[in-house]
Amino acid sequence: MADGRFDDRTAYIAGAAWEVLGEEPVEISAPGGKSRSSLRLHFKDRTAIATLRANFRRTHLEAFVLEQLAPHCDDIPKVLGVHNDVLFQSDTGETRLSEEIIVHDEGDQLELAAEACAAIFRIQAAARKTDLHTALPHLGANRSWIRNFVSSVEALEAYSMGIPDTFDYPAVAEYMEHPGVQFLKWDCRSGNAAIGGDGFVRWFDFEYAGLRHGAEDFAWLIGDETWPIAPDKMADVMIETFDPNCGHEIGAYLEYLSAYTALHCVQRLELIQKEVKSRGWLTQEKVRKFDDAGVHPEFAAQLCRTGAYYAAQSRLTAPLSRNFEAAGRAFQAMSES
Numbered sequence: 001m002a003d004g005r006f007d008d009r010t011a012y013i014a015g016a017a018w019e020v021l022g023e024e025p026v027e028i029s030a031p032g033g034k035s036r037s038s039l040r041l042h043f044k045d046r047t048a049i050a051t052l053r054a055n056f057r058r059t060h061l062e063a064f065v066l067e068q069l070a071p072h073c074d075d076i077p078k079v080l081g082v083h084n085d086v087l088f089q090s091d092t093g094e095t096r097l098s099e100e101i102i103v104h105d106e107g108d109q110l111e112l113a114a115e116a117c118a119a120i121f122r123i124q125a126a127a128r129k130t131d132l133h134t135a136l137p138h139l140g141a142n143r144s145w146i147r148n149f150v151s152s153v154e155a156l157e158a159y160s161m162g163i164p165d166t167f168d169y170p171a172v173a174e175y176m177e178h179p180g181v182q183f184l185k186w187d188c189r190s191g192n193a194a195i196g197g198d199g200f201v202r203w204f205d206f207e208y209a210g211l212r213h214g215a216e217d218f219a220w221l222i223g224d225e226t227w228p229i230a231p232d233k234m235a236d237v238m239i240e241t242f243d244p245n246c247g248h249e250i251g252a253y254l255e256y257l258s259a260y261t262a263l264h265c266v267q268r269l270e271l272i273q274k275e276v277k278s279r280g281w282l283t284q285e286k287v288r289k290f291d292d293a294g295v296h297p298e299f300a301a302q303l304c305r306t307g308a309y310y311a312a313q314s315r316l317t318a319p320l321s322r323n324f325e326a327a328g329r330a331f332q333a334m335s336e337s
Contacts, residue, residue, distance in 0.1 A: 006034045013050045013086055017041060020081035020088055021048070031094070033290050038205075040091065047091040048080055049204075056085035058207040063087050065132065065209045072126035075119040077204050092202040093194035098226050098288050100195050106233075113229050113237045115201045116193055120185065120217050121243040123203065127183030132209075138180035139210035146176050149263055153320060155270045159327035164319040172316050175259060180211025181247060188220035190227055191291030214246055215257040216264075222257075222310070223264040225272065225294030225302055226287060231309035258313035262320060265307030268293075269327070272300050297334035304328030 010028045018024045025041035028050075032038065038051045053059045059082070066079045066089065077089035101112050127133070140146065150173045153163055186208040193203045221227065222234050229237075238257065242250050275295045282295040294300065308324035311317040 006030075009052060010039065013039060013041070013052060016083040016086040017048075017050065017088065020083045020086075040094075041088075047094075049077065049089050049091050051087040051089065052085060053207060059085055059087045061209065062205075062207040065136075065206045068130045068132050069123065069126045072129045073122050074200075075122050075126075075202050076206070077202065089204075092204050093196040095195045096191050096288070096291060097193040097195065097201060098190035098224075098291065101190065102228055102288070109229055110233060110237060112201065113234065114241050116190070116203075116221065117218065117237055117241040119193075119201050119203060120188060120221075121241060121246065123185060124183050124214055124217070124246065125243060132183055133180075133211060136180075136183070137210045139184060139186065139208075139212045139216075140176075140178075141180060141212075146173050149176060149267070152266045152270055153263065153323070155266055155273065156320065156323035156327055159330050160323045163323065167319040168316065172259070172263075175256075175316055176263070178213040178256075182211065182214030184210055184212050184214065184217050186210060186217070186220070188217045189224040189291070190221060191224075191288070213256060213260075214248070215253060215260060218257060219261040219264045223261050223268055223303065223306055225268055225299040226284075227302075227306075231306040234306075235309075235313075255314050258310045259317045262307050262311035262314070262317040262324075265303050265310070265324070266320075268303055269300065269307070272303070297331045301328050301331035301335060304331060 013028065014024045023043060025043055027042040029040045029042065030036060031040050037053045038049050041048045041050050051059060063079050063082050066076055069076055070078060077092050080088040080090060097112065097116060101109050104112065140149065150169055153167065157163060185203060185206055187205060188203065192205045193201050196202055218238060222231065238254065271293050272295055275293050279295065281297065282292060284296050284298065286292065287294050287296060287299065304324045304327045308321045308328065311320040311324060
C-alpha cells in the first residue's frame, strides 16, 4: 500500500534538493524507517542526507551548530545547504556504529569505542573554539528536570525490596545540578554515529545540542542498552581517551560521569518498560536496524549491568547497585526463557 504522507514528503524534499543542490535524487530511501526525520538521497554519483523535522527550529539549530563546528573538526556531517525547513548534509556512512561494532571481536570493539569517544572529545574541543556557549540552551538546568531525573530511580523498586534508605535524594539532586559550561551533542547513542567510507567514526543528529557538564554525552553512549562493551572496559576507554583540556580534573570528571550514567541507565530502563507495554518485546536485529529503543530483555539486562557498575563508582549512587543487580537478574531470566 502506498504511503501518501511519505510520498508527499519525498516529493517536497526532491524539489528542495533541486533548489539547493542543483539536481533531484534518482532515489530516496529511509534508513531509519519512513517515520524518521532524515532520509538518504541517492544521486547518480553520490549520496546525501535530507532532514525535515517536525520542529523547523531544531533543523536550523542543527545547521547552525554544524556550521560553527565545521572549521574545527571533521567528526561531523558537513552542511550542504538549507531550504526553508529542510537541512541537506553530507552522508556520514550507511553503517551505524551500533551495527558495525557487533561484527568485531573484543579487541576491535574497544578500538571502535575509543574512536567514538575521542571523536566526542574532539567535537567538544571544537565547540570551545566557537561562540556556541553564548547561543545554545542550558540542558537539564531547571529544578523539576533534576528532580524527575533523580526520582526516576523508583522504577527499580519493582525488582527489589525498595530503594535503600542510604540513597540520599537531596544530595544526589544537588550533585546533578551543574552549570552549562561545556558543549553537548546530546543523545550519543551508538545508532547516532556512522562509519564512513574512509573508516572514520562520525556523529550526526545535533538537533538537541546544548550546554552542561560535558560528561553527559558519554553517559548516552555507555548507557546505550545496545552497546556490547562491558562497563569496566568502557571505564578504561574513558581514561584512555580523556581530554585533559576539557576543563575538569579526571578524577572528579569520572565520578560525575559514574553517578550521571547510573541515573541515565534508569531513564533508559523506564523507556524500555514503557515501550514493552505498548509494543511488546522486539528482536535485537530490528532494534539495531532501525535505531529503536532496546526493547529486548537481553538489552535491558545489559543496561542493568552497566547501571550496577557505574552506580558503585560513586558514593552517592552506590546504594543503587543492588537494585540494578536484582533488576538485571529478572531481565536475564526473561532472555533465557
